[in-house]
Amino acid sequence: MAEVSRSESEHHYRSLYENLTDGFVFCKMIFDEQNQPVDFVYLDVNQAAEKLTGLQNIAGKRVSEVLPGITNLYPQFLEIHGRVAKTGNPETFEMEIKPLNLWLSSVVYSPKRDHFAAIFTDISKKKQAEAERRNTQYELERKVLERTAELETAQIFANSVLDNIPDMIFVKDAKELRFVRLNKAAEELLGVKREELLGKNDYDVFPKAEADFFTAKDRDVLAGKMLDIPEEPIQTRSRGQRILHTKKIPIYGTHGKAEYLLGISEDITEKKEAEKNRLLLVAAETARIEAEKAVRLRDDFISIASHELKTPLTPLKMQVQLIKRHLVSGVLAGHPKSSELITLLESSNEQLNDLTRLVNDVLDVSRIRVGQLVLDINKVELDGLVQNVLNRLHSEIVRSGCSVNFRTDASVEGRWDRIRLEQAITNLMTNALKYGRGAPIDVQLDRQNESVSITVQDYGIGIEKTDQIRIFEQFGRAATIKSFSGLGLGLYITREIVVAHGGTISVESDPGNGAIFKIVLPTNL
Amino acid sequence: MNPKSVLVIEDDPAIRETLRVMLEMENYPVLHAANGREALDVLSQKTLPGIILVDLMMPVMNGWEFIEALEKNKQFAGIPVFVVTAFSENMGNLPQVQGVIKKPIDIDSLLERVKQYCG
Numbered sequence: 001m002a003e004v005s006r007s008e009s010e011h012h013y014r015s016l017y018e019n020l021t022d023g024f025v026f027c028k029m030i031f032d033e034q035n036q037p038v039d040f041v042y043l044d045v046n047q048a049a050e051k052l053t054g055l056q057n058i059a060g061k062r063v064s065e066v067l068p069g070i071t072n073l074y075p076q077f078l079e080i081h082g083r084v085a086k087t088g089n090p091e092t093f094e095m096e097i098k099p100l101n102l103w104l105s106s107v108v109y110s111p112k113r114d115h116f117a118a119i120f121t122d123i124s125k126k127k128q129a130e131a132e133r134r135n136t137q138y139e140l141e142r143k144v145l146e147r148t149a150e151l152e153t154a155q156i157f158a159n160s161v162l163d164n165i166p167d168m169i170f171v172k173d174a175k176e177l178r179f180v181r182l183n184k185a186a187e188e189l190l191g192v193k194r195e196e197l198l199g200k201n202d203y204d205v206f207p208k209a210e211a212d213f214f215t216a217k218d219r220d221v222l223a224g225k226m227l228d229i230p231e232e233p234i235q236t237r238s239r240g241q242r243i244l245h246t247k248k249i250p251i252y253g254t255h256g257k258a259e260y261l262l263g264i265s266e267d268i269t270e271k272k273e274a275e276k277n278r279l280l281l282v283a284a285e286t287a288r289i290e291a292e293k294a295v296r297l298r299d300d301f302i303s304i305a306s307h308e309l310k311t312p313l314t315p316l317k318m319q320v321q322l323i324k325r326h327l328v329s330g331v332l333a334g335h336p337k338s339s340e341l342i343t344l345l346e347s348s349n350e351q352l353n354d355l356t357r358l359v360n361d362v363l364d365v366s367r368i369r370v371g372q373l374v375l376d377i378n379k380v381e382l383d384g385l386v387q388n389v390l391n392r393l394h395s396e397i398v399r400s401g402c403s404v405n406f407r408t409d410a411s412v413e414g415r416w417d418r419i420r421l422e423q424a425i426t427n428l429m430t431n432a433l434k435y436g437r438g439a440p441i442d443v444q445l446d447r448q449n450e451s452v453s454i455t456v457q458d459y460g461i462g463i464e465k466t467d468q469i470r471i472f473e474q475f476g477r478a479a480t481i482k483s484f485s486g487l488g489l490g491l492y493i494t495r496e497i498v499v500a501h502g503g504t505i506s507v508e509s510d511p512g513n514g515a516i517f518k519i520v521l522p523t524n525l
Numbered sequence: 526m527n528p529k530s531v532l533v534i535e536d537d538p539a540i541r542e543t544l545r546v547m548l549e550m551e552n553y554p555v556l557h558a559a560n561g562r563e564a565l566d567v568l569s570q571k572t573l574p575g576i577i578l579v580d581l582m583m584p585v586m587n588g589w590e591f592i593e594a595l596e597k598n599k600q601f602a603g604i605p606v607f608v609v610t611a612f613s614e615n616m617g618n619l620p621q622v623q624g625v626i627k628k629p630i631d632i633d634s635l636l637e638r639v640k641q642y643c644g
Binding site for chain 2: 313314315317318319321322325326352356419
């Protein structure tokens with residue numbers, strides 16, 4: 001019975017052993033003199049083991065025969081089995097045996113001293129899967145790293161672009177409208193560091209009214225419309241009030257919901273200022289052109305008017321002279337009122353002279369203004385010229401009650417416009433007579449090396465200091481129009497004539513004690 | 526001997542008439558024209574005058590053009606010309622022009638000139 005049952009159980013085990021899918025080997029360890037494992041002998045090998053290893057009929061053979069070089073290739077393989085055989089402590093291990101194309105997962109134990117049994121499976125597939133997984137993992141990690149590097153580069157690029165754009169760029173989150181991103185221009189414009197602004201909203205930074213405005217616009221933008229705000233005042237910390245041109249754009253997330261608000265603001269304060277200045281300049285320029293046009297119209301009018309006024313003066317003066325000439329030569333001889341009539345005609349002639357002078361003055365001014373004061377230069381004896389002027393003014397001198405003392409160097413010659421010089425000296429003389437209060441008038445010519453001076457001194461009312469420059473300007477009268485008639489053009493024309501000759505005119509006056517007018521002319525010889 | 530005539534060339538009728546009356550009252554025969562063109566016609570038809578008084582600014586043919594035309598014609602070369610003008614013109618380059626009489630005209634000096642050339 002014991003015999004049978006033992007044989008039956010042996011059969012069972014044998015059957016289990018033969019049908020086991022795990023490989024099973026039973027081996028005897030061979031040690032050297034130093035008791036070191038050097039080889040082993042396969043004593044028993046199941047079918048699964050042969051199938052897994054691909055080795056046939058190895059029972060009774062040494063491993064060094066079956067797998068030559070294995071002990072050198074995998075010293076651990078021999079060591080582990082040797083240790084188990086020697087100590088009897090079971091061990092498990094995994095090892096790749098390349099010559100067998102096998103990934104071994106093995107449980108080794110020692111059923112008998114110096115022997116070991118090993119139950120093993122091939123875990124190549126598992127190992128391959130693991131390796132593949134590891135590869136995939138590695139690939140993934142590599143890709144992540146690559147991507148991260150790319151993102152970093154992109155980020156650096158984006159930041160450097162953003163920071164170098166001169167316009168302020170800011171990004172706010174859609175929920176609370178807090179700043180999540182700002183560029184350098186934003187820092188500079190607002191005068192606040194980025195770190196200080198990030199996480200804040202407009203109410204933390206700007207006055208309430210402004211923050212209300214900004215927030216309202218932000219909400220509009222987030223509700224779906226892109227906004228262009230052509231002019232947006234903003235209070236900045238370091239640069240006061242600025243004007244911005246701002247664009248606000250919603251940034252949508254993957255779900256189609258606005259997640260951020262992008263703002264781009266150009267500081268147009270200077271541009272606006274420049275535009276304002278340009279408009280002011282344009283307005284000023286327009287006004288100037290208008291004014292010049294008005295002045296030109298006035299000048300044209302004066303020029304035409306004085307010509308027209310002068311036209312009838314010529315025949316009128318001739319007619320008065322003609323009538324007087326014939327009265328004097330006796331046409332009215334014996335008429336009781338003939339002398340009164342002659343006096344009247346003389347007076348008419350004088351008044352015509354005055355009128356002619358006035359019209360000529362106006363005509364001269366309009367010529368001066370359009371640069372038409374052309375000189376007719378000839379050799380002139382100045383002493384004779386002054387004497388002529390005094391002779392011509394004889395009746396006016398008599399009427400004024402002044403006496404004239406004329407002193408001159410022997411010969412004073414030069415190259416000038418005779419008629420214009422006569423006009424200039426006549427103007428000085430008529431002024432002296434007019435304002436001289438009947439006191440004597442000194443007229444003196446002095447010759448220097450290459451110039452002459454003409455001095456006309458009166459002892460009349462004089463000219464206040466503040467008026468002494470003004471009198472040489474157009475209409476620059478010092479005396480009141482109520483006391484003294486005239487257009488206020490004489491000294492202006494006189495100065496223009498003198499300046500046209502390359503000379504100078506000056507005045508000295510002690511108000512109440514008269515005035516000294518002095519013309520200095522280059523002789524131009 | 527009868528005095529020579531005076532040719533007055535003046536576009537302003539008031540001045541022209543006054544000159545005519547004045548000169549005729551002094552017994553000078555007067556020829557007159559309203560511009561240079563008319564004056565050349567007058568010169569070609571009548572006895573040559575002893576003096577020509579010519580205005581500068583005139584329509585049709587102005588004083589400068591008249592003087593130029595006059596100087597080209599040998600027949601008229603000897604006639605003295607006085608320019609009557611409101612401007613202080615320099616007539617230095619025109620040999621036939623003897624002088625300038627400024628407007629407004631002083632009749633005494635004008636008659637003096639006329640007497641000098643027409644007797």
